Amino acid sequence: MPPQVISQKNAQHYTWGSSCDGWFLVRTPELNIIEERMPPGASEIRHHHLRARQFFFVLEGELTMEIERQVFTVGRGEGIEIAPGQAHQAMNRGRDDLHFLVTSQPPSHGDRLDAETTSSQIA
Known part of the structure; x- marks a missing residue:
């Protein structure tokens, strides 16, 4: 496949949660x-x-990331790594839209276990 410039304008779009957007x-x-x-x-x-190992990098806004019950605040131009197996939750506690990049290697879709599902399976 030849190189191409990619952005939100031509990337594959999807929605998640109640009001969030993603672009591959x-x-x-x-x-x-x-x-x-x-x-x-x-x-x-x-x-x-x-x-999947993931890296979240903030483009605009402020990301609140909870990893293994520890809360981190990640600002514009900063990132945070999530190792495989680490329970985590991304949140936008700010007043503005949060824009960030998520790099996943290997891809994380289909490799996710929700905490509620895991807890109910253990109980």
Whole structure:
């Protein structure tokens, strides 16, 4: 496939949660790079991945990331790594939209276990 310039304008788009957006900037069997938008007050479900290692990099806004019950604040131009198996939850506690990149290697879709599912399976 020849190189091409990619952005939100021509990337494959999807929605998640109640009001969040994602755009696949790179989508291969080995690597995903996704640009995401999370409005104020939005969050994802606490979960972990069996194989995927992820890196979240903030483009605009402020990301609140809970990893293994420890809370981190990640600002514009900063990032945070999530190792396989680490339970985590991304949140936007700010007043503005949060824009960030998520790099997953291997891809995280289909490799996710929600914390509620895991807890109910153990009980």
